[in-house]
Amino acid sequence: PDGRQIAFTRFFPDGTGAIYVMPSLGGWERKLVDLEGVTHLQMGYPLGIASWSPDGDSLIFSESDIPQGPARMVGLSIDTLRKKDLTTPPKDSLGDLFPQFSPDGSRIAFLRVDSQTAMKEDLWVQSLDGGAARRLTELEAFGIAPPAWTADGRSILFAAYSTLSSSQLWQVDLESRRLDAVAGIGQGVGFVSVWRHRLVFAELRRYHRDIYRVPIRPEPRAEPELLIGSAYNDWNADISPEGREIVFESNRSGKNAIWKCRSDGSKPLQLTVLEGFCGTPRWSPDGRRIVFDSNQSGNWDLWLMDPEGGAPHQLTNDLSDENQGTWSRDGRWIYFTSARTGRNEIFKMPAEGGKPVQLTRDGGWYALESTDGKSVYYTRQSEPGLWRLPASGQGESIHMLSQVRFTNWAVGDRGIYFAAYAPQDYRIQFYDLKSGETTELYRRQGAFDHPGLAVSPDEKWLLFGEVPWPEAELMLAENFH
DSSP, rough: OOEEEEEEEEEEETTTTTEEEEESSOOOOEEEEEEOOBBBBBGGGBBBOEEEEETSSEEEEBBSSTTTTEEEEEETTTTOOOEEEOOOOTTTTHHHEEEEEOSSSSEEEEEEEEOSOOOEEEEEEEETTSOOOEEEOOOOBSSOOOEOTTSSSSSSHHHEETTTTEEEEEEEEEOOOOOOOOSSSSEEEEEEEEEEEEEEEEEEEEOEEEEEEESSSOOTTTOEEEOOSSSOOOEEEEEEEEEOOOOOEEEEEOOEEEEETTTTSSOOOOOOOOOOOEEEEEETTSOOOOOEEOOOTSSOEEEETTTTSSEEEEEOOOOOEEEEEOOOTTSSEEEEETTTTSOOEEEEEEETTTEEEEEOOOOSSSSETTTTTSSEEOOOSSSSOOEEEEESOOOOOOOEEEEOOOOOOEEEESSSEEEEETTTTEEEEETTTTOEEEEEEEEESSOOOOOOOEEESSSEEEEEEBBOOOOOOEESSSSOO
Protein backbone atom coordinates (compact mmCIF):
# COMPACT_ATOMS: atom_id res chain seq x y z
CA PRO A 1 0.00 0.00 0.00
CA ASP A 2 2.89 2.44 0.51
CA GLY A 3 4.18 1.61 -2.98
CA ARG A 4 7.57 0.33 -1.79
CA GLN A 5 7.16 -3.45 -2.23
CA ILE A 6 5.49 -5.89 -4.59
CA ALA A 7 4.20 -9.25 -3.37
CA PHE A 8 3.88 -12.03 -5.92
CA THR A 9 3.31 -15.78 -6.15
CA ARG A 10 5.58 -18.10 -8.11
CA PHE A 11 4.57 -21.58 -9.31
CA PHE A 12 7.29 -24.14 -10.01
CA PRO A 13 7.28 -27.01 -12.56
CA ASP A 14 7.29 -29.62 -9.78
CA GLY A 15 3.87 -28.47 -8.58
CA THR A 16 5.04 -26.37 -5.63
CA GLY A 17 4.74 -22.63 -5.08
CA ALA A 18 5.88 -19.77 -2.85
CA ILE A 19 5.09 -16.13 -2.07
CA TYR A 20 7.81 -13.50 -2.47
CA VAL A 21 8.30 -9.75 -2.02
CA MET A 22 10.69 -7.44 -3.82
CA PRO A 23 11.27 -3.66 -4.06
CA SER A 24 8.85 -2.00 -6.45
CA LEU A 25 11.76 -0.26 -8.22
CA GLY A 26 13.61 -3.54 -8.72
CA GLY A 27 16.18 -5.45 -6.69
CA TRP A 28 16.54 -8.70 -4.79
CA GLU A 29 13.46 -10.81 -4.20
CA ARG A 30 12.83 -12.41 -0.81
CA LYS A 31 10.80 -15.54 -0.21
CA LEU A 32 8.22 -15.17 2.55
CA VAL A 33 6.60 -18.60 2.68
CA ASP A 34 6.15 -21.83 0.75
CA LEU A 35 2.61 -22.80 -0.17
CA GLU A 36 1.44 -25.89 1.68
CA GLY A 37 -0.06 -28.66 -0.43
CA VAL A 38 -1.21 -28.00 -3.99
CA THR A 39 -0.90 -24.78 -5.99
CA HIS A 40 -4.04 -25.34 -8.10
CA LEU A 41 -7.40 -26.90 -7.32
CA GLN A 42 -9.63 -28.87 -9.65
CA MET A 43 -10.80 -26.87 -12.70
CA GLY A 44 -7.48 -25.01 -12.55
CA TYR A 45 -8.25 -22.54 -9.75
CA PRO A 46 -4.89 -21.02 -8.63
CA LEU A 47 -4.04 -20.74 -4.96
CA GLY A 48 -1.66 -18.39 -3.17
CA ILE A 49 -2.92 -15.20 -4.85
CA ALA A 50 -2.21 -12.63 -2.14
CA SER A 51 -3.75 -9.35 -0.96
CA TRP A 52 -1.97 -6.70 1.14
CA SER A 53 -3.51 -5.38 4.34
CA PRO A 54 -3.96 -1.57 4.19
CA ASP A 55 -1.21 -1.06 6.79
CA GLY A 56 1.20 -3.31 4.86
CA ASP A 57 1.83 -5.53 7.88
CA SER A 58 0.27 -8.72 6.55
CA LEU A 59 -0.86 -10.68 3.50
CA ILE A 60 -3.85 -12.93 3.03
CA PHE A 61 -4.07 -15.77 0.51
CA SER A 62 -5.78 -19.12 -0.12
CA GLU A 63 -4.18 -22.48 0.62
CA SER A 64 -5.23 -26.14 0.46
CA ASP A 65 -3.61 -29.44 1.37
CA ILE A 66 -5.44 -31.53 -1.26
CA PRO A 67 -6.40 -30.98 -4.95
CA GLN A 68 -10.10 -31.56 -4.15
CA GLY A 69 -10.10 -28.67 -1.67
CA PRO A 70 -11.45 -27.04 0.27
CA ALA A 71 -9.14 -24.03 0.09
CA ARG A 72 -9.09 -21.80 3.17
CA MET A 73 -8.01 -18.21 3.71
CA VAL A 74 -4.69 -17.80 5.51
CA GLY A 75 -3.23 -14.65 7.05
CA LEU A 76 0.56 -14.11 7.05
CA SER A 77 2.44 -11.62 9.22
CA ILE A 78 5.21 -9.91 7.24
CA ASP A 79 7.33 -9.45 10.39
CA THR A 80 7.03 -12.87 12.07
CA LEU A 81 6.02 -14.94 8.98
CA ARG A 82 3.46 -16.69 11.18
CA LYS A 83 0.31 -17.99 9.50
CA LYS A 84 -3.26 -18.08 10.80
CA ASP A 85 -6.29 -19.82 9.29
CA LEU A 86 -9.11 -17.33 8.79
CA THR A 87 -12.02 -19.11 7.07
CA THR A 88 -13.65 -22.55 7.35
CA PRO A 89 -15.31 -23.44 4.04
CA PRO A 90 -17.63 -26.47 3.75
CA LYS A 91 -15.81 -29.80 3.32
CA ASP A 92 -17.69 -30.67 0.13
CA SER A 93 -16.76 -27.37 -1.57
CA LEU A 94 -13.66 -26.28 -3.47
CA GLY A 95 -13.36 -23.51 -0.91
CA ASP A 96 -12.33 -19.85 -0.74
CA LEU A 97 -10.30 -17.99 -3.36
CA PHE A 98 -9.04 -14.54 -4.42
CA PRO A 99 -9.21 -12.53 -1.15
CA GLN A 100 -9.30 -8.75 -0.97
CA PHE A 101 -8.90 -6.59 2.15
CA SER A 102 -11.46 -3.86 2.74
CA PRO A 103 -10.04 -0.30 2.68
CA ASP A 104 -10.05 -0.11 6.50
CA GLY A 105 -8.56 -3.60 6.89
CA SER A 106 -11.42 -4.91 9.05
CA ARG A 107 -12.94 -7.33 6.55
CA ILE A 108 -12.04 -9.54 3.61
CA ALA A 109 -14.07 -10.31 0.50
CA PHE A 110 -13.51 -13.54 -1.40
CA LEU A 111 -15.06 -16.08 -3.76
CA ARG A 112 -16.43 -19.34 -2.41
CA VAL A 113 -16.86 -22.24 -4.86
CA ASP A 114 -19.66 -24.38 -3.43
CA SER A 115 -19.29 -27.37 -5.76
CA GLN A 116 -16.45 -29.77 -6.55
CA THR A 117 -17.76 -30.78 -9.99
CA ALA A 118 -19.00 -27.52 -11.50
CA MET A 119 -18.46 -23.83 -11.00
CA LYS A 120 -20.94 -22.49 -8.43
CA GLU A 121 -19.23 -19.29 -7.35
CA ASP A 122 -20.53 -16.53 -5.14
CA LEU A 123 -19.13 -13.54 -3.31
CA TRP A 124 -18.67 -13.76 0.48
CA VAL A 125 -17.39 -11.36 3.13
CA GLN A 126 -15.98 -12.00 6.60
CA SER A 127 -14.89 -9.79 9.47
CA LEU A 128 -11.37 -10.35 10.78
CA ASP A 129 -12.52 -10.12 14.39
CA GLY A 130 -13.58 -13.77 14.31
CA GLY A 131 -17.11 -13.48 12.95
CA ALA A 132 -18.69 -15.96 10.57
CA ALA A 133 -18.49 -15.54 6.80
CA ARG A 134 -21.55 -13.95 5.19
CA ARG A 135 -22.80 -14.68 1.68
CA LEU A 136 -23.42 -11.57 -0.44
CA THR A 137 -24.68 -13.02 -3.73
CA GLU A 138 -26.92 -15.92 -4.79
CA LEU A 139 -25.67 -16.17 -8.36
CA GLU A 140 -24.02 -19.62 -8.45
CA ALA A 141 -22.34 -18.09 -11.49
CA PHE A 142 -20.54 -19.73 -14.37
CA GLY A 143 -17.46 -17.77 -13.31
CA ILE A 144 -16.69 -14.71 -11.19
CA ALA A 145 -13.53 -12.64 -11.46
CA PRO A 146 -11.68 -11.60 -8.26
CA PRO A 147 -13.55 -8.84 -6.35
CA ALA A 148 -12.51 -5.25 -5.68
CA TRP A 149 -13.75 -2.92 -2.91
CA THR A 150 -15.03 0.55 -3.67
CA ALA A 151 -13.06 3.39 -2.06
CA ASP A 152 -15.67 3.98 0.66
CA GLY A 153 -15.74 0.30 1.64
CA ARG A 154 -19.53 0.13 1.34
CA SER A 155 -19.77 -2.09 -1.71
CA ILE A 156 -17.80 -4.57 -3.79
CA LEU A 157 -17.27 -4.81 -7.53
CA PHE A 158 -16.90 -8.04 -9.48
CA ALA A 159 -17.33 -9.35 -13.00
CA ALA A 160 -19.57 -12.39 -13.51
CA TYR A 161 -19.45 -14.48 -16.66
CA SER A 162 -22.77 -15.64 -18.10
CA THR A 163 -20.97 -17.49 -20.90
CA LEU A 164 -17.35 -18.14 -21.83
CA SER A 165 -17.24 -14.90 -23.82
CA SER A 166 -19.76 -12.65 -22.06
CA SER A 167 -19.44 -10.96 -18.67
CA GLN A 168 -20.98 -8.06 -16.80
CA LEU A 169 -19.55 -5.80 -14.08
CA TRP A 170 -21.68 -5.84 -10.93
CA GLN A 171 -21.73 -3.85 -7.69
CA VAL A 172 -23.16 -5.33 -4.49
CA ASP A 173 -23.99 -3.28 -1.40
CA LEU A 174 -22.63 -4.87 1.80
CA GLU A 175 -25.56 -3.93 4.03
CA SER A 176 -28.58 -4.42 1.78
CA ARG A 177 -26.97 -7.03 -0.54
CA ARG A 178 -28.54 -5.10 -3.42
CA LEU A 179 -26.95 -6.12 -6.72
CA ASP A 180 -26.70 -3.60 -9.57
CA ALA A 181 -25.12 -3.81 -12.99
CA VAL A 182 -22.50 -1.08 -13.46
CA ALA A 183 -23.58 1.07 -16.38
CA GLY A 184 -21.22 2.34 -19.05
CA ILE A 185 -18.61 -0.40 -18.76
CA GLY A 186 -20.03 -2.89 -21.26
CA GLN A 187 -19.51 -6.60 -21.82
CA GLY A 188 -16.35 -8.65 -21.54
CA VAL A 189 -15.09 -7.23 -18.22
CA GLY A 190 -12.46 -9.31 -16.43
CA PHE A 191 -10.22 -8.29 -13.52
CA VAL A 192 -11.03 -4.96 -11.88
CA SER A 193 -9.06 -2.67 -9.56
CA VAL A 194 -10.20 0.48 -7.74
CA TRP A 195 -8.02 3.32 -6.45
CA ARG A 196 -9.96 6.23 -5.03
CA HIS A 197 -12.15 7.36 -7.95
CA ARG A 198 -10.33 5.50 -10.69
CA LEU A 199 -11.38 2.11 -12.00
CA VAL A 200 -9.03 -0.03 -14.09
CA PHE A 201 -10.40 -3.16 -15.73
CA ALA A 202 -9.50 -5.73 -18.34
CA GLU A 203 -11.85 -5.78 -21.32
CA LEU A 204 -11.84 -9.13 -23.11
CA ARG A 205 -12.54 -9.31 -26.80
CA ARG A 206 -15.38 -11.65 -27.72
CA TYR A 207 -14.39 -15.18 -28.62
CA HIS A 208 -16.33 -18.41 -28.91
CA ARG A 209 -16.01 -22.17 -29.33
CA ASP A 210 -16.53 -23.99 -32.62
CA ILE A 211 -16.46 -27.68 -33.55
CA TYR A 212 -13.98 -28.87 -36.19
CA ARG A 213 -13.56 -32.13 -38.08
CA VAL A 214 -10.28 -33.70 -39.16
CA PRO A 215 -9.68 -37.04 -40.97
CA ILE A 216 -8.00 -39.87 -39.09
CA ARG A 217 -4.72 -40.49 -40.83
CA PRO A 218 -1.07 -39.85 -39.92
CA GLU A 219 -0.95 -36.39 -41.48
CA PRO A 220 -0.32 -33.95 -38.60
CA ARG A 221 -0.59 -30.86 -40.81
CA ALA A 222 -4.02 -31.72 -42.26
CA GLU A 223 -6.34 -28.73 -42.57
CA PRO A 224 -9.36 -29.08 -40.26
CA GLU A 225 -12.89 -28.42 -41.48
CA LEU A 226 -15.19 -26.09 -39.54
CA LEU A 227 -18.19 -28.35 -39.05
CA ILE A 228 -20.38 -26.63 -36.43
CA GLY A 229 -19.98 -22.92 -35.83
CA SER A 230 -21.98 -19.85 -34.87
CA ALA A 231 -21.54 -16.50 -33.18
CA TYR A 232 -21.94 -18.35 -29.87
CA ASN A 233 -20.34 -21.35 -28.13
CA ASP A 234 -20.66 -24.82 -29.67
CA TRP A 235 -18.68 -27.73 -28.18
CA ASN A 236 -18.72 -31.17 -26.54
CA ALA A 237 -19.93 -33.11 -29.58
CA ASP A 238 -20.88 -36.80 -29.77
CA ILE A 239 -21.64 -38.75 -32.96
CA SER A 240 -24.65 -41.09 -33.19
CA PRO A 241 -23.97 -44.85 -33.49
CA GLU A 242 -24.92 -44.97 -37.18
CA GLY A 243 -22.91 -41.78 -37.85
CA ARG A 244 -25.75 -39.72 -39.31
CA GLU A 245 -26.30 -37.20 -36.50
CA ILE A 246 -24.29 -35.22 -33.94
CA VAL A 247 -25.37 -33.91 -30.55
CA PHE A 248 -23.54 -31.01 -28.92
CA GLU A 249 -23.75 -28.20 -26.36
CA SER A 250 -24.56 -24.67 -27.49
CA ASN A 251 -25.72 -21.37 -26.02
CA ARG A 252 -26.89 -19.99 -29.37
CA SER A 253 -30.45 -19.76 -28.00
CA GLY A 254 -29.28 -17.63 -25.05
CA LYS A 255 -29.02 -20.53 -22.60
CA ASN A 256 -26.74 -23.54 -22.61
CA ALA A 257 -28.79 -26.34 -24.16
CA ILE A 258 -28.45 -29.66 -26.00
CA TRP A 259 -28.63 -29.43 -29.79
CA LYS A 260 -28.32 -31.91 -32.63
CA CYS A 261 -27.50 -31.63 -36.33
CA ARG A 262 -26.72 -33.81 -39.31
CA SER A 263 -23.25 -35.31 -39.67
CA ASP A 264 -22.29 -32.53 -42.10
CA GLY A 265 -23.26 -29.83 -39.56
CA SER A 266 -26.50 -28.85 -41.30
CA LYS A 267 -30.06 -28.65 -39.88
CA PRO A 268 -29.23 -27.66 -36.27
CA LEU A 269 -32.13 -28.31 -33.88
CA GLN A 270 -32.46 -27.42 -30.18
CA LEU A 271 -33.48 -30.46 -28.10
CA THR A 272 -33.68 -29.12 -24.51
CA VAL A 273 -35.54 -26.04 -23.27
CA LEU A 274 -34.81 -26.35 -19.55
CA GLU A 275 -34.10 -23.27 -17.48
CA GLY A 276 -30.90 -24.80 -16.11
CA PHE A 277 -27.54 -25.33 -17.73
CA CYS A 278 -27.43 -28.51 -19.90
CA GLY A 279 -24.29 -30.25 -21.18
CA THR A 280 -22.24 -33.37 -21.97
CA PRO A 281 -24.73 -35.15 -24.30
CA ARG A 282 -23.90 -38.79 -25.11
CA TRP A 283 -25.75 -41.21 -27.42
CA SER A 284 -26.88 -44.63 -26.21
CA PRO A 285 -25.45 -47.56 -28.23
CA ASP A 286 -28.81 -48.15 -29.98
CA GLY A 287 -29.23 -44.43 -30.77
CA ARG A 288 -32.62 -44.24 -29.04
CA ARG A 289 -31.66 -42.15 -26.01
CA ILE A 290 -29.29 -39.38 -25.01
CA VAL A 291 -27.89 -38.92 -21.51
CA PHE A 292 -26.85 -35.41 -20.46
CA ASP A 293 -26.26 -33.44 -17.27
CA SER A 294 -28.16 -30.39 -16.04
CA ASN A 295 -28.41 -28.24 -12.92
CA GLN A 296 -32.14 -27.76 -13.50
CA SER A 297 -32.98 -29.18 -10.05
CA GLY A 298 -30.52 -26.93 -8.18
CA ASN A 299 -27.50 -29.23 -8.39
CA TRP A 300 -26.08 -31.31 -11.21
CA ASP A 301 -27.98 -34.48 -12.15
CA LEU A 302 -28.13 -36.93 -15.03
CA TRP A 303 -31.07 -36.71 -17.42
CA LEU A 304 -32.34 -38.87 -20.29
CA MET A 305 -34.17 -37.76 -23.41
CA ASP A 306 -35.41 -39.00 -26.76
CA PRO A 307 -33.23 -37.72 -29.65
CA GLU A 308 -36.42 -36.76 -31.49
CA GLY A 309 -37.46 -34.40 -28.68
CA GLY A 310 -40.04 -34.42 -25.91
CA ALA A 311 -39.74 -33.90 -22.16
CA PRO A 312 -36.49 -35.21 -20.64
CA HIS A 313 -36.48 -37.57 -17.65
CA GLN A 314 -34.36 -36.89 -14.55
CA LEU A 315 -32.30 -39.99 -13.75
CA THR A 316 -30.48 -38.99 -10.52
CA ASN A 317 -31.69 -36.83 -7.64
CA ASP A 318 -28.96 -37.06 -5.01
CA LEU A 319 -27.99 -33.89 -3.13
CA SER A 320 -24.46 -34.16 -4.53
CA ASP A 321 -23.49 -33.32 -8.12
CA GLU A 322 -23.68 -36.07 -10.75
CA ASN A 323 -22.54 -35.42 -14.30
CA GLN A 324 -20.37 -36.54 -17.25
CA GLY A 325 -22.63 -39.51 -18.09
CA THR A 326 -21.54 -42.12 -20.67
CA TRP A 327 -22.99 -45.51 -21.73
CA SER A 328 -21.78 -49.09 -21.40
CA ARG A 329 -21.41 -50.87 -24.73
CA ASP A 330 -24.54 -52.98 -24.13
CA GLY A 331 -26.59 -49.94 -23.07
CA ARG A 332 -27.47 -51.39 -19.69
CA TRP A 333 -25.30 -49.08 -17.55
CA ILE A 334 -24.45 -45.39 -17.38
CA TYR A 335 -21.07 -44.29 -16.02
CA PHE A 336 -20.82 -40.91 -14.34
CA THR A 337 -18.84 -38.83 -11.86
CA SER A 338 -20.19 -37.91 -8.44
CA ALA A 339 -18.86 -36.08 -5.38
CA ARG A 340 -21.18 -37.88 -2.97
CA THR A 341 -18.20 -39.42 -1.13
CA GLY A 342 -16.52 -36.04 -0.59
CA ARG A 343 -14.52 -35.99 -3.82
CA ASN A 344 -15.16 -36.86 -7.46
CA GLU A 345 -15.27 -40.60 -8.16
CA ILE A 346 -16.54 -42.75 -11.03
CA PHE A 347 -19.83 -44.60 -10.47
CA LYS A 348 -22.13 -46.63 -12.68
CA MET A 349 -25.88 -47.18 -12.39
CA PRO A 350 -28.55 -49.08 -14.34
CA ALA A 351 -29.72 -47.07 -17.35
CA GLU A 352 -33.32 -47.48 -16.20
CA GLY A 353 -32.48 -46.14 -12.75
CA GLY A 354 -31.35 -47.83 -9.57
CA LYS A 355 -28.62 -47.90 -6.96
CA PRO A 356 -25.22 -46.61 -8.17
CA VAL A 357 -22.06 -48.71 -7.81
CA GLN A 358 -18.80 -46.95 -6.93
CA LEU A 359 -15.92 -47.99 -9.20
CA THR A 360 -12.95 -45.76 -8.34
CA ARG A 361 -11.42 -44.97 -4.97
CA ASP A 362 -8.58 -42.73 -6.12
CA GLY A 363 -10.55 -40.00 -7.86
CA GLY A 364 -12.31 -39.96 -11.22
CA TRP A 365 -13.73 -37.42 -13.66
CA TYR A 366 -14.77 -38.99 -16.99
CA ALA A 367 -15.18 -42.66 -17.93
CA LEU A 368 -15.56 -44.63 -21.16
CA GLU A 369 -15.99 -48.37 -21.48
CA SER A 370 -13.73 -50.46 -23.71
CA THR A 371 -15.24 -51.84 -26.93
CA ASP A 372 -15.37 -55.37 -25.47
CA GLY A 373 -17.13 -54.10 -22.34
CA LYS A 374 -14.58 -55.65 -20.00
CA SER A 375 -12.70 -52.52 -18.89
CA VAL A 376 -13.35 -48.90 -18.03
CA TYR A 377 -10.92 -46.11 -18.89
CA TYR A 378 -11.12 -42.92 -16.88
CA THR A 379 -9.44 -39.59 -16.19
CA ARG A 380 -9.07 -37.65 -12.97
CA GLN A 381 -9.84 -34.00 -12.47
CA SER A 382 -6.88 -33.37 -10.18
CA GLU A 383 -4.10 -34.58 -12.49
CA PRO A 384 -3.50 -35.45 -16.17
CA GLY A 385 -3.49 -39.11 -17.12
CA LEU A 386 -5.59 -42.08 -18.22
CA TRP A 387 -6.28 -45.11 -16.04
CA ARG A 388 -7.97 -48.48 -16.64
CA LEU A 389 -9.81 -50.83 -14.29
CA PRO A 390 -12.22 -53.78 -14.70
CA ALA A 391 -15.80 -52.75 -15.53
CA SER A 392 -16.91 -54.62 -12.41
CA GLY A 393 -14.82 -52.29 -10.27
CA GLN A 394 -13.09 -55.28 -8.71
CA GLY A 395 -9.36 -54.99 -9.32
CA GLU A 396 -6.47 -52.59 -9.38
CA SER A 397 -6.31 -49.42 -11.48
CA ILE A 398 -3.59 -49.38 -14.13
CA HIS A 399 -2.02 -46.14 -15.36
CA MET A 400 -2.08 -46.08 -19.18
CA LEU A 401 -1.14 -42.61 -20.49
CA SER A 402 0.20 -39.45 -18.89
CA GLN A 403 -1.01 -36.60 -21.15
CA VAL A 404 -4.78 -37.20 -21.26
CA ARG A 405 -7.06 -34.54 -19.73
CA PHE A 406 -10.73 -34.31 -18.80
CA THR A 407 -12.94 -35.35 -21.79
CA ASN A 408 -10.27 -34.85 -24.47
CA TRP A 409 -10.10 -38.51 -25.51
CA ALA A 410 -12.12 -41.30 -27.13
CA VAL A 411 -11.98 -45.11 -27.28
CA GLY A 412 -11.69 -46.92 -30.61
CA ASP A 413 -11.60 -50.59 -31.59
CA ARG A 414 -7.80 -50.75 -31.59
CA GLY A 415 -6.80 -48.06 -29.14
CA ILE A 416 -7.19 -44.64 -27.57
CA TYR A 417 -7.49 -41.32 -29.39
CA PHE A 418 -6.35 -38.50 -27.13
CA ALA A 419 -5.35 -34.84 -27.22
CA ALA A 420 -1.98 -33.90 -25.74
CA TYR A 421 -2.05 -30.21 -24.97
CA ALA A 422 0.52 -27.58 -24.11
CA PRO A 423 -0.14 -23.82 -24.30
CA GLN A 424 -0.78 -22.96 -27.98
CA ASP A 425 0.29 -26.46 -29.07
CA TYR A 426 -2.56 -28.97 -29.63
CA ARG A 427 -1.82 -32.52 -30.78
CA ILE A 428 -4.22 -35.42 -31.40
CA GLN A 429 -2.54 -38.79 -31.02
CA PHE A 430 -3.49 -42.46 -31.24
CA TYR A 431 -2.29 -45.06 -28.77
CA ASP A 432 -2.36 -48.62 -30.13
CA LEU A 433 -3.35 -50.97 -27.30
CA LYS A 434 -1.74 -54.00 -28.94
CA SER A 435 1.62 -52.57 -29.97
CA GLY A 436 1.90 -49.83 -27.36
CA GLU A 437 2.95 -47.36 -30.06
CA THR A 438 1.71 -43.76 -30.27
CA THR A 439 1.07 -42.02 -33.62
CA GLU A 440 0.49 -38.31 -34.10
CA LEU A 441 -2.60 -37.66 -36.24
CA TYR A 442 -3.05 -33.90 -36.08
CA ARG A 443 -1.25 -30.84 -34.75
CA ARG A 444 -2.29 -27.22 -34.49
CA GLN A 445 -0.46 -24.30 -32.90
CA GLY A 446 -1.72 -20.94 -31.75
CA ALA A 447 -5.25 -21.60 -30.41
CA PHE A 448 -6.21 -21.16 -26.77
CA ASP A 449 -8.18 -24.29 -25.84
CA HIS A 450 -9.69 -27.44 -27.37
CA PRO A 451 -12.58 -28.83 -25.32
CA GLY A 452 -13.78 -32.37 -26.05
CA LEU A 453 -12.85 -35.08 -28.55
CA ALA A 454 -15.11 -37.54 -30.40
CA VAL A 455 -14.46 -40.28 -32.96
CA SER A 456 -16.88 -41.36 -35.70
CA PRO A 457 -18.18 -44.97 -35.52
CA ASP A 458 -16.18 -45.94 -38.62
CA GLU A 459 -13.10 -44.24 -37.11
CA LYS A 460 -12.55 -42.10 -40.19
CA TRP A 461 -13.12 -38.68 -38.54
CA LEU A 462 -12.38 -36.88 -35.30
CA LEU A 463 -14.38 -33.96 -33.91
CA PHE A 464 -12.90 -31.45 -31.49
CA GLY A 465 -13.73 -28.03 -30.10
CA GLU A 466 -11.51 -25.00 -30.54
CA VAL A 467 -11.34 -21.63 -28.81
CA PRO A 468 -9.23 -18.86 -30.39
CA TRP A 469 -6.56 -17.23 -28.27
CA PRO A 470 -8.31 -14.47 -26.26
CA GLU A 471 -7.13 -10.88 -26.33
CA ALA A 472 -7.80 -8.08 -23.88
CA GLU A 473 -7.21 -4.37 -23.37
CA LEU A 474 -6.64 -2.46 -20.12
CA MET A 475 -9.25 0.29 -19.69
CA LEU A 476 -9.38 3.24 -17.30
CA ALA A 477 -12.60 4.83 -16.04
CA GLU A 478 -12.19 8.23 -14.35
CA ASN A 479 -14.50 9.68 -11.69
CA PHE A 480 -15.87 6.31 -10.73
CA HIS A 481 -18.27 6.35 -7.76
